Amino acid sequence: VHLVQSGAEVKKPGASVKVSCKASGYNFIGYYMHWVRQAPGQGLEWMGWINPIGGGTNYAQKFQGRVTLTRDTSTSTAYMELTGLKYDDTAVYYCARVRGGLPFFEYWGQGTLVTVSS
Amino acid sequence: EIVLTQSPGTLSLSPGERATLSCRASQSVSSSYLAWYQQTPGQAPRLLIYDVFSRATGIPDRFSGSGSGTDFTLTISRLEPEDFAVYYCQQYGTSPLTFGGGTKVEIK
Numbered sequence: 001v002h003l004v005q006s007g008a009e010v011k012k013p014g015a016s017v018k019v020s021c022k023a024s025g026y027n028f029i030g031y032y033m034h035w036v037r038q039a040p041g042q043g044l045e046w047m048g049w050i051n052p053i054g055g056g057t058n059y060a061q062k063f064q065g066r067v068t069l070t071r072d073t074s075t076s077t078a079y080m081e082l083t084g085l086k087y088d089d090t091a092v093y094y095c096a097r098v099r100g101g102l103p104f105f106e107y108w109g110q111g112t113l114v115t116v117s118s
Numbered sequence: 119e120i121v122l123t124q125s126p127g128t129l130s131l132s133p134g135e136r137a138t139l140s141c142r143a144s145q146s147v148s149s150s151y152l153a154w155y156q157q158t159p160g161q162a163p164r165l166l167i168y169d170v171f172s173r174a175t176g177i178p179d180r181f182s183g184s185g186s187g188t189d190f191t192l193t194i195s196r197l198e199p200e201d202f203a204v205y206y207c208q209q210y211g212t213s214p215l216t217f218g219g220g221t222k223v224e225i226k
Contacts, residue, residue, distance in 0.1 A: 044217040104153040108162035
């Protein structure tokens with residue numbers, strides 16, 4: 001199993017960012033994909049999940065209205081778009097695949113650093 | 119949401135010593151759905167333990183988890199040099215999923 005994320009981004013406040021997570025080595029539609037972020041020197045923060053079958057989503061309340069998770073089953077890629085970026089959105093964003101039916105994470109992407117700076 | 123409080127914030131130990139890390143939940147963790155992760159600088163977290171005490175694939179048996187309800191413990195029986203890292207607990211019984219703030223295990 002491999003999850004390969006897109007490269008680092010630098011964005012201005014108010015802009016949007018879209019991070020990709022390309023999956024390989026398993027049946028993409030068989031496992032929910034989650035997104036977790038980590039601000040510099042801080043802990044882990046769950047953002048939401050997407051069900052690759054049908055594209056159903058669930059977002060943490062903190063990010064409701066600003067985050068959109070999507071997927072492209074033809075390329076086995078999941079996406080996380082965050083709009084209205086603020087300075088405190090500066091963080092490493094990870095995609096993480098569940099191990100089975102329960103939402104703990106056996107596989108992680110390498111992380112994508114998003115820096116919000118004017 | 120369930121708040122997870124990890125203690126201590128930092129644990130200073132020597133290789134070969136035993137490490138005991140605590141994770142306390144603000145309310146009972148449903149069905150004992152608690153996991154532990156290890157993170158080293160610049161790396162993604164690595165799953166160590168799930169369902170309170172089940173070791174993930176490839177995790178050595180010096181790592182063990184215990185607890186129930188609101189109090190959980192990760193024990194590393196004898197610290198190896200590669201075990202000096204930050205450890206996070208996570209509950210997945212109740213949405214939103216939440217993580218503890220982490221415990222750093224550093225070399226004394």
